[in-house]
Amino acid sequence: MTRAFVFIICVISLVLTKTAAQQLSDPTKEEAVKLSGDYYWEEATAKTIDEAKSLSREYLLKKIIEDYNSKIDLNQVKSIQVEGIDYLLYIRGPKYRMIAFIQKKNVTELLENLKEMHSVEILHSDKYPDEVAKSEQNQKDDIITKEIQDESTNESISDNSVSPGNEKISSDTLIEQNSNIEDRQELANINLIKKGQGNSKDQIRKELSNIKDAAELSELINQYKLRGKLVFGRKEAFNNPDKCDIVIINPDTKEAVAYLFQKDNKFINYTTNEYITDFSSTFNGMTTLWIQFFEK
């Protein structure tokens, strides 16, 4: 049977913005994505990173399709292969929150390509109006369902075309980019069981100050946040930032370089007990994470 629909693969390249600045407590990336108007974005929360990612991608594609359906008859499209979707990963309460986003200008390029191919395919669809009508409603969903069965060849065409290896997982929760998702999931689970069991402020401080890896530290801080032991954010968020502890992170190496607490309006390195006389110059270019404890 002749194909009634065209299978289009459009590969778009996304010039990824430098993601080094995406650190815990620095929500500039989320703000840029959500508020600039330059991106299509959708988010999803789920118990696992994989599920959150899959759902956020599904919602994103659906959003793009809804937005463009009035301009181009996307029912003609069997599958869109999109490369260049980027992700932000957060931890919200007991769940992972993933924001899938793509620059609008790249989507416009993709749709321009579709438009050109679409004008040719209209002739085809005129030849097979019954098939078009029958499948019209379902085709929209086909674009985002996991597997599409091609009528003519019985080939299985997966739309799961965004290869995980190519995706940049960027996060302000200090989760390393390009690292293996399953590994991180496992890491999170291990942390849940073995770590994050401190109760007093001192226990928690000690545990946090011992961790150098920013991703691991992020997981742990979020566990304590979930337990209501602390809250973190920018300095401006707190009524009294002089009561906060500060984690200093090197954005290039993604390592926690110091854990500071404050006493008598002075910063003290928790590990070395050294006084930091000039905070700004000592940690110039570093990312700071302000933590407020709810324990005495």
Add this chain to the structure above:
Amino acid sequence: MDTIFRKIIISIMFIFFFLTGFTLAQNGYKTVVKLTDLPDETLLQKMQTNATELLTEINNSFFQDRKPELNNGIIIEDAGQILNSLWETSPFRCYETLIIERVLQMQSDNGKKYQVRNIPVFIKDVFEANDDTLNLMDNNHYQEICLTFNSGGVIENIFYSLEANTYQKLLNEGITVSDIRRRAFILDFVENFRTAYNRKDINYLQKVYSDDALIITGKVIKTKPSDMINSLSGVQIEYQKQSKKEYINKLKDKIFKYNKYINILFEEIKITQDRVYPDIYGVTLKQYWNTTNYKDVGYLFLMIDFKDENNPIIHVRTWQPEDAKLTKEGVFTLNSFELVR
């Protein structure tokens, strides 16, 4: 001498309470709300300001051990009362210092209203007996709230919302625009209905059940081996019928009275529309009921009449234990009841 001593003691106590209060106040923090997807910039700004004020006041009240105090420009009186009743059951604070969310628009008969969803909150004192480890595993402290704004950008409702993906999925199942709109209203109703139990709002519940509502509660009967033949799976359920009055009195005099905190979660929500009466919807959901003294899991079915969209009425409420799935009659749906008008 005695008078001087008393004055000293009073002064010391005053200083102590002042310092304690000051220390608690110091623990407060802001939650800044940034919103998007609303073309009216003035309205957007107002909603952002009001949401930020509300959440920051909630955070500060949490640590100062007092009720939130907000003026009418931020929240309407009715919503303020809803917040107070939620607060009385259990105070909460926002998990985050920054929230960036979309504004969702809803068109009702009373005009436009707006929602901001997915605001994570930490609930205090969920269960008295629970220790930290148990709370961590059960995630009992975690909830998400939704703020509803009127056309002027003032907060007009606050409720615990459904899990974000569930909400999205159920909306997406709508086929036509009007169906999606109706679904949004149904979900809005379900969320408010759930929150009414959280805040023990007996007046709201009294209002939403029709006077002749059919209320059925099932319980599993332990069967002897010889009785197995009567059921496919060996599970038998006995159903008890209650009047609205009986049900409401039981809620008021027993359940609400003896449980400090009621945590209800809804999952596996299914919405169906009656073929003959399009204003009648059936909502089936899995309910996790978790209170200070008791918890269970079961299936809840609600037959809701949306003839008056702003005042939906429940005609049928059934609760079946989880094992109902295994029985011949299964979980109740719209098809289980004959509707005569």
